[in-house]
Amino acid sequence: MSVLAPAGVLRGRAPALRLLRRYGVYLALGVLFLAAVLLDAGFLSAGNVRIQLFQVAPTLLVALGMALVIGTEGIDLSVGAVIALAAAVIPLYIGWGLPVALLVAVALGALGGLAGGAMVAFARVQPIVATLALMIGLRGLASLVNGASAKPVTDRALLTLGSDAFLGVPLTAWLAAACVALTAVLVHRTTFGRQLVAVGDNRRAARLAGLPVRRVLLTVYLLSGVLAALAGAVIVGHGAEADPANQGRNIELDAITAVVVGGTPLAGGSVRVLGTVAGALFMQLTAAVLTQHDVPASLTKIVEAVVICAAVYASQERGTR
Template sequence: MQEVNVKPQEVKVQAMPLGPIIRRYALPVVILVLIVLNSIITNNFFATETLWNILLHVSTTALVATGMTLVIATGGIDLSVGAVMALAAVVSTFLLNQNIIITIITTLAICACIGLFNGLIVSYVGVQPIIITLAVMIAGRGVAQILTDGYLVSFNNPAFEAIGKAKVASIPVPVIFMFAAAVLVYIVVRYMTFGRYVEAIGDNEQAAHLAGVKVKRIKIAVYMLSAAFAALAGMIETARLAAADATRIGELIEMDAIAAVVVGGTLMTGGKPKIWGTILGAILMGIITATFNMNNIPYSYSLVIKAAIIVGAIYLQRENK
C-alpha cells in the first residue's frame, strides 16, 4: 500500500493594521498616562473631591460638545453655542418668578428656536453653517448684553441654583446631566433610525437624499438639539454663579466643544458621531487643565498642549476618511 505524505497546510494570520488600533485606543491611553503622571506629581489628585471637581468643570463643555457632535456628524458646525448659553442665562434669570420647571422648559424652547433658525437657513437657504452660526454667535451675545445692559444680574433662588450646585449621593448634578445626555444621545445614535440618518448625511448627503432620507429635517433637528444642550449648559453655569453674566458665560466654549469632538474621533467632514469619544475628549481637556492648575503652572502652557493634542487627533484621522 502506497504511503501518501500530506503536508500540513500553513495558516497565515494577518495582523490587524496598526493605524486603526492607534485611532481606537489613543485617547483612553493618553488619559491613563495623564492619570498615572498626576498620581506622581500632583498632590491629592485622587481625592474624591478633586475627581468630582474635574468632572464638574468639564460637564458644561461636554454637554455642548454632545450637541456639537451631532452637528459635525452631518458635515456642519455650530459656532453659536456660546451665545446660546449667554441667552439662556439671561432668559432663565428673567423667568425665575415662574415655577422652576416652567423656567427650564421655556428657556430650552426659546433657545431651541435659535437652533431652528440656524437649521432653516442652512437647509433651505443654503448658507454655509460656519457663516450663519458665526453671525448668530455675534448677534446672540449682543442681544444678551442688551437685555442686561451689560451688567451682571445676580439672584437668590435655591431651587434654580440646585441644577448647578446640588449633589445626589455625592455626585454633582451637572455631572449627572452630562452622563445622562451622553447616554440618551448614544442610544439615539446607536439604536434609532435618526442616528443612522445623521451618519448617512455626513457620509454622503446626496446619496442619503436619493435614498429617501429627509435631509433638511434631520439637519434642522441636530441644530435644535445643539442649541438645547447649549441652553442647558448655560443654565447650569448661571445656577453655579447665581448670576447671569452675558459677557462671560459661554465665552469661547465653542472652541472647547469642537476640540472635544475632534479629539473624540468624530470626523470634521461628517460621518459616524462618536458620543463617548466626545465625552472622553472633554475629560482629557479637563484633566490637562487641572494638572496645570494644581501644579501652579501657567494656564497658557496648557493651551499649547491642547493644541498639540488636537493636531495629533486630526493627523490620526487623516486616513479614516
C-alpha cells in the first residue's frame, strides 16, 4: 500500500501538471503584469504601453518564424543576420520607394531561409550547423553591402511604419498581430500545418507516409527568413538608421526563448502560436520591469537564464513521446 499510494497521488496530480505546463505561461504573464502595475502606477500609461509594443514587435515577428522551424525539430540561428542584411539593403533601394525596398529585403530574407532549408532538407546538415554558417556568412555580406558604419534613413513612409500608431496602437504591433493571425491559420487550419507537425513529430515516419518532408522544411525556413526581414525593416524604421553591424544581434536567442517559454517543445511535433506571443510578452515585461526598477543588467540576464532553464525543462516534459 505504501508503494501504491504515492503512485495514485501522482496520477491524480497529472492532469493539473499538464494544465500548468500548457497554460503556465499565461498565468505567469498575468502575475507579472499585475506585479508591474502594482509596482509602478504609470506602467499602464499610453506612452509606456506603446514603448513595450514597439520593443516586442520585432522579437515577436522573428519568434513566429522560429516557432515554425522548431516545430520541425530544427533551429534557425541566422535570423539576426537576415535582419542585418535587410538593414543593409533598405538604404540602397529606399529611393525607389518603400515597397521596392521592402520587396528586396524580403526577397533576400527568403533566399537566406531557402539556403538554410536546402542544407537541412537536401544535404541533411544539422540545423544548428547550417544556420550557424549562414549567420556568419550573411552578417559578413551585410557588412560588405553597407559598410561598418550606421547610415541614417529619412524616408517618411518607413519612419511612419516604424514609429506611428493607428487607434493608439503602433503600426508595428498591427503588423505583428497580422502575422500572428496568418501563422495561426497556417498551423491550425491548413494541410501544411498538419504536415509540419508530423515532420517534427517523426521525420522518418512522415517520409514513409509520403509526406513532402523536404518541401515542408524548405517552407518553414523560408518563412523564418521572410519574417526576420520584416523585423529588420521595422527595426530600421523605428531607429531611423541602418546599422547592420549591430541591428539584429542576439535576437535569435530572444526568439528561441520566447518560443520555448511559450510552450513549443524543442523536440518538435507541436507549434504554439499564442504561447509564442505570450512568451515574447513575458520576456519583454520581465526585462522592462527589472530595468525600470534599476536592477543591474547582469542580474537581469541571470533572471532570464533561470526562466529559460525552467522553460526548457517543462518543454522536455511536454516533448516526451
